[in-house]
Amino acid sequence: MMYLLGLTDDYEHDGRVITQILASPNQALQPGGVATLGDCYKQLNSSVGVFGTDTLEFATKGIESNSPGDAQYLATDQTLVGLDQQRDQVAGEIKQALENAAFDNTPISKVGALNGACHSLLGSARDLVGN
Helix, strand or coil: CHHHHCCCCCCCCCCCCCHHHCCCCCHHHCCHHHHHHHHHHHHHHCCCCHHHHHHHHHHHHHHHCCCHHHHHHHHHHHHHHHHHHHHHHHHHHHHHHHHHHHHHCCCCCCHHHHHHHHHHHHHHHHHHHCC
C-alpha cells in the first residue's frame, strides 16, 4: 500500500511489494527474478509457507520421539536452530534488497544468488521431512 501511494516512512516493512499485480513497477522491481525472489521470500518467511510447514513437521517428529535421554529431540532442536539462523540471515538480506528496490529504486544486483540461497534453504527444510 505504501508503494502504491508513493509514501515513505522511517521503518523497515515486513511485507513486500507484490510486483506481479503492478501495471508498471519501478525499474528495480521489473526484472523477472525479482518476482521469483519475492515468491521464495514468502515461502521462507511465512509461518504457513514451505519452510515453516516442513520445519514444524520435523520438530513434531522430534517432540514425539521417545529416544533415551531425549537424544532425538535434542538433535532435532539443534538442527532447527542452525537452519533458523541461516533462514534469518537469508531472509534479512532478501527483505532489505526488496525494500531498497521498492522504495529507493535500487536494483537487486544479487537476485540470482539470493534466489539460489532461498531455494536451497527451502530444499534443506524439505529434506528434513523426506518429502
